[in-house]
Amino acid sequence: MNVLAVGAHPDDLEILCAGTLTKFSKEGHKVIMAHTCNGNKGHHHIPPDELARIRDKEADTSARIIKAKHINLDIDDLDVYLERDQVLKCVELIRKTRPDVIITHSPNDYMPDHIVTSNLIFNASFIATLPHTKTEHRYFEKITPIYYMDTVAGVKFQPTDYVDISGTFATKKKMLSCHKSQLKWLKEHDKTDILEFIDTIARFRGLQCGVLYAEGFQKAEAWGRNITKRLLP
Numbered sequence: 001m002n003v004l005a006v007g008a009h010p011d012d013l014e015i016l017c018a019g020t021l022t023k024f025s026k027e028g029h030k031v032i033m034a035h036t037c038n039g040n041k042g043h044h045h046i047p048p049d050e051l052a053r054i055r056d057k058e059a060d061t062s063a064r065i066i067k068a069k070h071i072n073l074d075i076d077d078l079d080v081y082l083e084r085d086q087v088l089k090c091v092e093l094i095r096k097t098r099p100d101v102i103i104t105h106s107p108n109d110y111m112p113d114h115i116v117t118s119n120l121i122f123n124a125s126f127i128a129t130l131p132h133t134k135t136e137h138r139y140f141e142k143i144t145p146i147y148y149m150d151t152v153a154g155v156k157f158q159p160t161d162y163v164d165i166s167g168t169f170a171t172k173k174k175m176l177s178c179h180k181s182q183l184k185w186l187k188e189h190d191k192t193d194i195l196e197f198i199d200t201i202a203r204f205r206g207l208q209c210g211v212l213y214a215e216g217f218q219k220a221e222a223w224g225r226n227i228t229k230r231l232l233p
Helices: 012-026 048-065 084-097 112-127 169-177 180-189 194-209
Strands: 002-007 030-037 069-075 101-104 146-149 161-164 214-219
Touching: 002 012, 002 084, 002 112, 012 030, 012 101, 012 146, 012 161, 012 169, 012 194, 012 214, 030 048, 030 084, 030 112, 048 069, 048 169, 048 180, 069 084, 084 112, 101 112, 112 146, 161 194, 169 194, 180 194, 194 214
Parallel strands: 002 030, 002 101, 030 069, 101 146
Antiparallel strands: 146 214, 161 214
């Protein structure tokens, strides 16, 4: 399968679903790790243009650990809007990667970039099927099933599906550790040790489904996207 995971910022996929992406990769599926924002506002001291370059390299280093393709849509942080040009960027992303399954943010997450990214991907994955909406790549014939990854800290999120990441949690942690700029930023801005944070959440989700470590997901329930088989690993 082609697995397209779309986060808002360069480290969001590592925080919320990297254990699952690692499992997909190990099973031989093609994994694409994309982010709508370039991460240029996630630091106290590094200027935005420099920070965007740093974070692009961090994301690329992380993706290479699981032999995933990294795509940066390069929208400034907090400049993500449900507008035509940004929808078309996401349409082109979907037509280019032709995914069998999409993973993205819950529309109920905690900050604007996550929420808008979720809505962009939902809308774009439908628009991508329309031949008369023109982009560089030809239209994609199928409306792709979507799984929403956990919200940050699991707030207002009850999983419908779980993935056992007990065997891939170490890789998830290694991938997140590539985002050195954010390990510092999150301690300063959010008073959070993010490596400890992901351990706590993965153990909690694991407790819910009877394994050591797990990641939780919700199916996007909508006509045309409901399927009878499990797509998650």
